[in-house]
Amino acid sequence: MVNSEDFGEDFVVKQQPLSAIAEVFEELAKLLKKRRTEEKELPLDTFCHACSFISVLFNSLGLAFKFAEMEYVAKLHTLVEASKTCDTLLDILDLDVSTDTVKTSGSYSRNLRRVRQGLGLIKAIFEQFLASEDTSLKDVASTAYAQSCAPYHTWAVRTAVYAGMYTLPTRDQLVAKLNETDQSAQKKMRRYIDASLPVIEYIDELYLSRNIVLDW
Numbered sequence: 334m335v336n337s338e339d340f341g342e343d344f345v346v347k348q349q350p351l352s353a354i355a356e357v358f359e360e361l362a363k364l365l366k367k368r369r370t371e372e373k374e375l376p377l378d379t380f381c382h383a384c385s386f387i388s389v390l391f392n393s394l395g396l397a398f399k400f401a402e403m404e405y406v407a408k409l410h411t412l413v414e415a416s417k418t419c420d421t422l423l424d425i426l427d428l429d430v431s432t433d434t435v436k437t438s439g440s441y442s443r444n445l446r447r448v449r450q451g452l453g454l455i456k457a458i459f460e461q462f463l464a465s466e467d468t469s470l471k472d473v474a475s476t477a478y479a480q481s482c483a484p485y486h487t488w489a490v491r492t493a494v495y496a497g498m499y500t501l502p503t504r505d506q507l508v509a510k511l512n513e514t515d516q517s518a519q520k521k522m523r524r525y526i527d528a529s530l531p532v533i534e535y536i537d538e539l540y541l542s543r544n545i546v547l548d549w
Contacts, residue, residue: 348512349511349512350386350389350390350393350511350512351511351513351517351518351521351522351525352521353386354386354387354389354390354521354525355521355522355524355525355528357382357383357386358383358524358525358528358529358532359524359528360383361375361379361380361383361528361532362527362528362529362531362532364376364379365531365532365535366531369535374420374421374422374423374424375421375422375532375535376420376421377412377415377416377419377420377421377422377424377425378413378416380412380422380532381409381412381413381416383532384409384412384448384451384452385409385413387405387451387452387455388402388405388406388409390455391405391451391455393502393507393510393511394458394470394474394501394502394507395497395500395501395502396497396500397474397494397497397498397499397500397501398474398494398497399497400490400493400494401451401454401482401494404447404451405447405448405451408444408445408447408448408451409444409448411439411441411444412425412441412444412445412448415441419441422445422535422536422539423539425441425442425445426441426442426445426539426540426543426545427543428441429441429442429443430442430543430545435543435545436549442540442545445536446540446549449533449536449537450481450482450485452529452532452533453481453482453533454477454478454481454482455525455529456481456525456526456529456530456533457476457477457478457480457481458473458474458477459522459523459525459526460477460526461473461474461476461477462504462518462519462522463519463522463523463526467504468503468504468505469501469503469504470501470502470503470504470507471498471499471501474498474501475495475498478494478495485549
């Protein structure tokens with residue numbers, strides 16, 4: 334897992350991923366609120382650490398989201414590297430603004446945008462999961478993907494993802510993979526939804542504060 338060297342922590346994430354993700358994003362949201370009260374920005378290394386937990390969820394969804402998982406992990410890795418020289422999320426954005434490379438392939442700002450979309454995808458999947466009682470996750474995942482990532486992916490990627498929807502685990506299989514009951518899973522999904530929202534909004538606000546639209 335990216336940026337996680339502690340064996341004990343890594344074990345907990347794999348055994349109880351929903352609990353770990355809910356907790357780490359609740360802590361991140363608290364830190365963000367505190368930093369904003371102090372008129373300070375969110376530390377990049379802390380953000381990367383929280384985001385590293387998400388890859389376990391992509392893996393639980395199987396082949397349908399393999400591309401999303403690979404892209405997410407690769408983009409997050411570059412941000413981990415960036416955190417060695419850039420203290421905050423705003424620092425990497427301002428760095429790319431200064432060189433006019435915000436939307437350039439491989440830039441930190443573009444990769445941050447993709448990681449933010451990954452956080453949004455998981456949030457959307459959880460929201461659809463809570464809104465549905467279907468045993469199949471096909472509609473849940475398809476709707477979530479259409480809302481959060483499909484507009485920014487090529488036709489080839491979209492086609493591959495939608496084709497892979499038929500390989501998704503059932504609702505019960507996903508809950509079992511996450512070592513949860515349906516009830517406990519829903520409770521922890523709500524915690525992530527609530528905690529991730531201010532983080533996602535904060536990232537969007539960073540781009541908008543530099544007059545960068547969010548349609549890419």
